[in-house]
Amino acid sequence: MSLLDVDGLVKDFGGLRALDDLSVSVDRGELVGVMGPNGAGKSTFFNCVSGVVAPDAGTVRFDGEDVTGDAPESLAKTGLVRTFQRTRELETMTVRDNVRLAAPDQRGERALPALLRTSGMREEEQAVRDRADELIEAFELDHLKDEYSGALSGGQRKLLELARVLMLDPEVLLLDEPFAGVNPTLTNEIAGRIADLNDEGMTVVIIEHELETLTELVDRLVVLEQGSLLVEGEPAAVLADERVIEAYLGE
Numbered sequence: 001m002s003l004l005d006v007d008g009l010v011k012d013f014g015g016l017r018a019l020d021d022l023s024v025s026v027d028r029g030e031l032v033g034v035m036g037p038n039g040a041g042k043s044t045f046f047n048c049v050s051g052v053v054a055p056d057a058g059t060v061r062f063d064g065e066d067v068t069g070d071a072p073e074s075l076a077k078t079g080l081v082r083t084f085q086r087t088r089e090l091e092t093m094t095v096r097d098n099v100r101l102a103a104p105d106q107r108g109e110r111a112l113p114a115l116l117r118t119s120g121m122r123e124e125e126q127a128v129r130d131r132a133d134e135l136i137e138a139f140e141l142d143h144l145k146d147e148y149s150g151a152l153s154g155g156q157r158k159l160l161e162l163a164r165v166l167m168l169d170p171e172v173l174l175l176d177e178p179f180a181g182v183n184p185t186l187t188n189e190i191a192g193r194i195a196d197l198n199d200e201g202m203t204v205v206i207i208e209h210e211l212e213t214l215t216e217l218v219d220r221l222v223v224l225e226q227g228s229l230l231v232e233g234e235p236a237a238v239l240a241d242e243r244v245i246e247a248y249l250g251e
């Protein structure tokens with residue numbers, strides 16, 4: 001059984017069908033790339049899978065459970081986590097606080113005055129701080145940890161976004177254009193981090209326009225066109241496929 005199973009998704013925006021009977025499955029441990037011309041439905045696919053918009057028809061199954069239309073926060077708690085094309089950190093907060101704040105806070109305990117917190121709560125808070133520091137170091141953001149996030153470059157923001165979503169301990173990570181606006185050096189670094197996460201067992205699905213990096217990174221490519229699956233398979237074969245070449249030429 002696939003870890004993520006999307007079946008017959010349909011999404012209409014007014015008279016426009018953004019997803020048209022789209023079915024895609026992702027196995028546990030896979031690293032999958034999603035490509036397709038502008039407007040093919042890639043973001044809408046992520047939005048429907050991650051609960052940002054509800055599909056008009058079709059189902060999303062995660063680890064065997066029907067999670068169609070579940071809210072993003074509830075999906076994140078079960079291990080399905082996504083990033084957005086535009087990163088969502090708070091610009092007037094430091095890098096370190098942004099990473100710490102991304103941790104799930106199920107009991108709302110941070111609202112309690114320090115004196116009322118139990119030792120268990122304080123231990124949890126320490127664990128969050130330790131994990132945040134670990135991720136900041138792993139993503140080589142250590143020298144920037146006290147900077148306001150608004151001062152970071154596009155690539156550094158993408159690294160910060162990755163560190164933030166990893167605080168949620170995802171089982172499946174959906175990455176929306178992780179290399180957009182990122183210089184070649186940081187692109188390689190981010191690609192390396194994604195490969196490491198996948199080597200450690202995380203299932204990763206990436207939407208990306210930067211096809212050179214994408215095809216080197218992934219095990220399988222899924223190509224969308226006009227809201228439907230056009231072709232999927234091993235990267236080199238997909239890129240050589242006449243239907244894919246035609247879809248991109250017609251863009």
Ligand SMILES: Nc1ncnc2c1ncn2[C@@H]1O[C@H](COP(=O)(O)OP(=O)(O)OP(=O)(O)O)[C@@H](O)[C@H]1O
Nearest residue numbers: 013016017018036037038039040041042043044045
């Ligand atoms: N909220 C919305 N309201 C109206 N139309 C929308 C909305 N979101 C997406 N669309 C339309 O649905 C179609 C698919 O859009 P989507 O953003 O999913 O494509 P995409 O493959 O991600 O494109 P791009 O590569 O340009 O980001 C497009 O025609 C788009 O204009």
